[in-house]
Amino acid sequence: MNNFTFKGFIYICDMWRIALFLLFTLIAVPLVTFYYDEPLSELQWETLKVLLLVYGLAAALTFIVSSVTKNYSQVDKLWSTIPIAYGWIVAHMSEYEDRVVLMAVLITIWGVRLTYNFARRGGYSWKFWSGEEDYRWAILKSKKGFEKEWKWLLFNFFFISMYQMGLILLMTLPLVKVMGSEIGIGLWDYIVSALLIAFVIIEFIADQQQFNYQEEKYKRINAGEELKGKYAIGFTHTGLWGYMRHPNYMGEQAVWVVFYLFSIIATGHIINWSIAGALLLVLLFKGSSDFSEEISAKKYPEYLRYQKEVGRFLPIKGKFKTKY
Numbered sequence: 001m002n003n004f005t006f007k008g009f010i011y012i013c014d015m016w017r018i019a020l021f022l023l024f025t026l027i028a029v030p031l032v033t034f035y036y037d038e039p040l041s042e043l044q045w046e047t048l049k050v051l052l053l054v055y056g057l058a059a060a061l062t063f064i065v066s067s068v069t070k071n072y073s074q075v076d077k078l079w080s081t082i083p084i085a086y087g088w089i090v091a092h093m094s095e096y097e098d099r100v101v102l103m104a105v106l107i108t109i110w111g112v113r114l115t116y117n118f119a120r121r122g123g124y125s126w127k128f129w130s131g132e133e134d135y136r137w138a139i140l141k142s143k144k145g146f147e148k149e150w151k152w153l154l155f156n157f158f159f160i161s162m163y164q165m166g167l168i169l170l171m172t173l174p175l176v177k178v179m180g181s182e183i184g185i186g187l188w189d190y191i192v193s194a195l196l197i198a199f200v201i202i203e204f205i206a207d208q209q210q211f212n213y214q215e216e217k218y219k220r221i222n223a224g225e226e227l228k229g230k231y232a233i234g235f236t237h238t239g240l241w242g243y244m245r246h247p248n249y250m251g252e253q254a255v256w257v258v259f260y261l262f263s264i265i266a267t268g269h270i271i272n273w274s275i276a277g278a279l280l281l282v283l284l285f286k287g288s289s290d291f292s293e294e295i296s297a298k299k300y301p302e303y304l305r306y307q308k309e310v311g312r313f314l315p316i317k318g319k320f321k322t323k324y
Helices: 015-035 042-069 074-079 082-093 099-118 133-143 149-171 187-222 247-268 272-301 304-307
Strands: none
Touching: 015 099, 015 304, 042 082, 042 187, 074 082, 074 099, 074 149, 082 099, 099 187, 099 247, 133 304, 149 272, 187 247, 247 272
């Protein structure tokens, strides 16, 4: 998956300072939105305390394991699984309210798909601390600002572990917001559910297209064959990727923005404190895609043209033009 910091800041200041800034937003955004919203019920407070405990344990675990093993993709292993746990914890504490159960089921569908995609790329191993590490962590660690090990250690603690695990929690908070709603489950809940599943399907298609392309490309490389046709370009650019540079990222952001809509349906408030996760996720994916594209533009000669002809998250520019 995918989860990195903002490109512009990389060259302005030390990365650990960025981690502190992002940690600040992780705390400040929810507090500001909470201030302008209705107070939590006693049940919501109790549920939130349980979720915060799980978050703290998960963040500590990822930091310790990644620091000891030097594999910094530990959060990636939990990114698709711990939201499922959050969903069913809230469902249980709500005594299985209809809307909360529906939302937990949708998170489970999303999580199973993403876990499958991560697993087939070698992300998991029977040695839970091992598995494939996202190549971008090594590139990021080599950048200016991490000359000393203690700086990377702080970055790992504040951003990789605390910030990202905190963001996962914030993404699922609409579950808590809808608890005890006097507005019963209805047509709009099912429309939003269908929309969310549609974006999960888009993610599945995009990931499958990328997987097929890379598998075939490396199969030819390992066989000593010359890369021809679409494989000579080097990066996925057909199917959904011919219209959007990051259709998988688009789907991921859309899933959690749509998930927030449940809180609007249940409360009647367009803006409420559970919006923080969706907002911060969009900001994170902007930075993540910036960093990924910086790498791709240096690696593949055609990528700059691809950027000019194809929209980043939306099909607003047209289809990528190829010679085959």
